[in-house]
Amino acid sequence: MGRILAIDYGKKRTGIAVTDPMKIIASGLCTVATYDLNKWLEEYxxxxxxxxIVIGEPKQMDYTDSELGGVINAFAKALQVKYPNIKIERMDERFTSKMAFQTMIDSGLNKKQRRNKALVDEIAATIILQSYMDRIR
Incomplete structure (x- = not known):
C-alpha cells in the first residue's frame, strides 16, 4: 500500500507531510528548501x-490563483509527467498557515517556537493532507 504525500509549496520553504502505509494517520515529515524540492522528492x-501526491492549491478569497498559483500549477504538471504512476491531486490551502499557527498555540508552544516558519509550513502540509484524507473518505 502506498503512502499519500502532501506538499505545502512556498517561495523559500516547502512543508511536507505523509501518511502511514495504511493511510490512517497524517503526520508532518519535514520542511525542504524549495530549490531542493525536486531532488528531495526523487530520493523519497x-x-x-x-x-x-497532494499539492496545496493557493487561492484568493474570490477563488482566483494567488501569487504562486502559476508556479505551483507548472510544478504539479511537471510532477505528473515525471511520475505518471503517481496520482497528483490538488487541495485548497486557504487558511492553512493560520490554522497551523493556531495549532502551535493550542499545543502550548512558546513564542520563540512559534516563530519557526519551517514548523508552520510542516504543520500546514499536515492540515492539507488531513483535509484531503477527510475529503476522500
Missing part, C-alpha cells in the same frame, strides 16, 4: 511507496 519516491 525511490525509498518509499508513494501512491498519491
Amino acid at each position: 519516491i525511490v525509498s518509499e511507496d508513494v501512491e498519491t
Whole structure:
C-alpha cells in the first residue's frame, strides 16, 4: 500500500507531510528548501511507496490563483509527467498557515517556537493532507 504525500509549496520553504502505509494517520515529515524540492522528492519516491501526491492549491478569497498559483500549477504538471504512476491531486490551502499557527498555540508552544516558519509550513502540509484524507473518505 502506498503512502499519500502532501506538499505545502512556498517561495523559500516547502512543508511536507505523509501518511502511514495504511493511510490512517497524517503526520508532518519535514520542511525542504524549495530549490531542493525536486531532488528531495526523487530520493523519497525511490525509498518509499508513494501512491498519491497532494499539492496545496493557493487561492484568493474570490477563488482566483494567488501569487504562486502559476508556479505551483507548472510544478504539479511537471510532477505528473515525471511520475505518471503517481496520482497528483490538488487541495485548497486557504487558511492553512493560520490554522497551523493556531495549532502551535493550542499545543502550548512558546513564542520563540512559534516563530519557526519551517514548523508552520510542516504543520500546514499536515492540515492539507488531513483535509484531503477527510475529503476522500
